[in-house]
Each structure stands twice: as C-alpha cells, then as structure tokens.
Amino acid sequence: xxxxxxxxxxxxxxxxxxxxxxxxxxxxxxxxxxxxxxxxxxxxxxxxxxxxxxxxxxxxxxxxxxxxxxxxxxxxxxxxxxxxxxxxxxxxxxxxxxxxxxxxxxxxxxxxxxxxxxxxxxxxxxxxxxxxxxxxxxxxxxxxxxxxxxxxxxxxxxxxxxxxxxxxxxxxxxxxxxxxxxxxxxxxxxxxxxxxxxxxxxxxxxxxxxxxxxxxxxxxxxxxxxxxxxxxxxxxxxxxxxxxxxxxxxxxx
Ligand code: NAP
Numbered sequence: 001x002x003x004x005x006x007x008x009x010x011x012x013x014x015x016x017x018x019x020x021x022x023x024x025x026x027x028x029x030x031x032x033x034x035x036x037x038x039x040x041x042x043x044x045x046x047x048x049x050x051x052x053x054x055x056x057x058x059x060x061x062x063x064x065x066x067x068x069x070x071x072x073x074x075x076x077x078x079x080x081x082x083x084x085x086x087x088x089x090x091x092x093x094x095x096x097x098x099x100x101x102x103x104x105x106x107x108x109x110x111x112x113x114x115x116x117x118x119x120x121x122x123x124x125x126x127x128x129x130x131x132x133x134x135x136x137x138x139x140x141x142x143x144x145x146x147x148x149x150x151x152x153x154x155x156x157x158x159x160x161x162x163x164x165x166x167x168x169x170x171x172x173x174x175x176x177x178x179x180x181x182x183x184x185x186x187x188x189x190x191x192x193x194x195x196x197x198x199x200x201x202x203x204x205x206x207x208x209x210x211x212x213x214x215x216x217x218x219x220x221x222x223x224x225x226x227x228x229x230x231x232x233x234x235x236x237x238x239x240x241x242x243x244x245x246x247x248x249x250x251x252x253x
Pocket of ligand 1: 013014015016017018019020037038039040041043044063064065066091092093094115142143144145186187188189190191192193194195
C-alpha cells in the first residue's frame, strides 16, 4: 500500500479500542503493516477483523504489556509475520484508583507504575535490537495532558504520565546513538471507555469542558495523525519531544 509509512512495520499496544485502535488504523491507512494487541483474544479478533474489512494490512495477538513473555511473543510474532519492527507505540495504561491522592492504596500505586511506566520502559528496551537490525526506528509513548497538570482524583495516574515525559527525555539521547527516535503524544480529554467516568457525569463534564478552549472533547482519530507523523520520516529530525493534542488545554511542566 502506498503512503508515507509504506514499508514500515508498526506495533501498537492496547490497540483493540480507543486511542490505540485509532492509531493502529491510521498507521495502516498510511501504509504500515501493523500488529494489533491487547489482553483479550476476542477483542484482538474483533479489531483485526474490522481493520481487515477495510483492506488494511494488520495482524493481531494477545499481549498484556506487564507480562514479559507476552512482550517477547509480540516482538517475535511481528518479526515472523512482517519481517522486522520499525515503529513501537506504547499506549497501554490503567488508572486503578479514583480519590484523594494521599489515600491511594500501595498496591494501586504499584500497579499503575508497573503498567504505565515500567512496561513502557521494558517495551522500549526490548525492541531496540529489532530496530537496530532495520537501521532506524521510531518509538511513541502515549502520555496525557494530566502529565502537565495533574487531574484531581487521579493523582498517581497523572504522576505516571509525568514520568513518561521524563522517560522520553532520558531515553532520547541514548536511543539516538542507535538511530532510533522517541517522542510522546499527550492527549487531552478524549471520548473513549477510559474517560467514560468523567464524560458520563454532567457536572464533571461541564467543569472539564470549561478548561478546553476548543470547547469539546477530542476523538481517538484526532490523536492518530500525530502518531502517524511521529512514526514517519516527516519527523526525522524530532526526538525527545511531546505533541499535545488537547483542544488547547495547557501543556507545560
Ligand atoms: P480505552 O478506550 O479504554 O482502551 C483501552 C485499550 O487498552 C483496550 O484495547 C484494552 O483492551 C487495552 N488494554 C487495557 N489494559 C491493557 C494491558 N494491560 N495490556 C494491553 N492492553 C491493555 O483507553 P484509551 O482512552 O484509548 O487510552 C489509551 C491511552 O491513552 C492510555 O495510555 C491513556 O492513559 C491515554 N490517555 C487517554 C485519555 C482519554 O481521555 N481517553 C487522555 C489522555 C491519555 P483489553 O481489555 O483487551 O486489554
């Protein structure tokens, strides 16, 4: 398929729904071969079926990003099916506690850091040898506007997203030595299952909308163009940066 990602192979984690699904679809529409994944086989099957019906070049498999053996399988199967790996989009995250930050249970804190930060780091670290074989690569971390301005009631989740901005900065110079770039996307409030709790409560929604200059929530598709740009050679001279996709919500540390 022609397109700015023609010839590239991309992995997108947590890509059977929401932002990850929209990114997987967009990368494939722009010509990449894409490996779709998430924890549940039936979600993988449905996502792959939907994308194949659009004549997109995708395969899928189960990968819980916190499981080392799942990550290995994800890389091995992608290489087996598509011949290598050029692009990694680390998109999986969870928010396991809602309430005052000081009341966050220790196991929730650990789970969020394990999934949102450690798994992203492990994916980046473990994919390097495959990108080195291709001579270059592009990694994209999905952070959040909450990385810049922590959201009340999801304080530790916000902190994990700030940590990803740090990870981006820490890894950029080291990866550059391998001709691999890394950048972040920081979505604002995007209509997905993840943001349902906020968007289904009218009062909370109105408060949120009052902070968004464009006056509306974003869609997963509106995050996908930024991912395609960062995956492509159009961003060849960008590394260690973050693109904020937030309808104007302030992104600044
Ligand atoms: P979503 O619509 O709820 O989609 C979640 C996806 O993640 C599903 O495909 C799910 O499939 C998969 N998943 C969940 N846990 C996983 C795990 N441990 N390993 C692999 N896959 C997993 O979520 P979303 O809103 O698109 O969020 C995607 C990313 O954007 C997250 O990093 C989130 O922090 C970030 N973000 C979202 C918003 C927003 O407003 N929505 C704003 C800023 C940033 P399975 O159930 O099959 O695993």
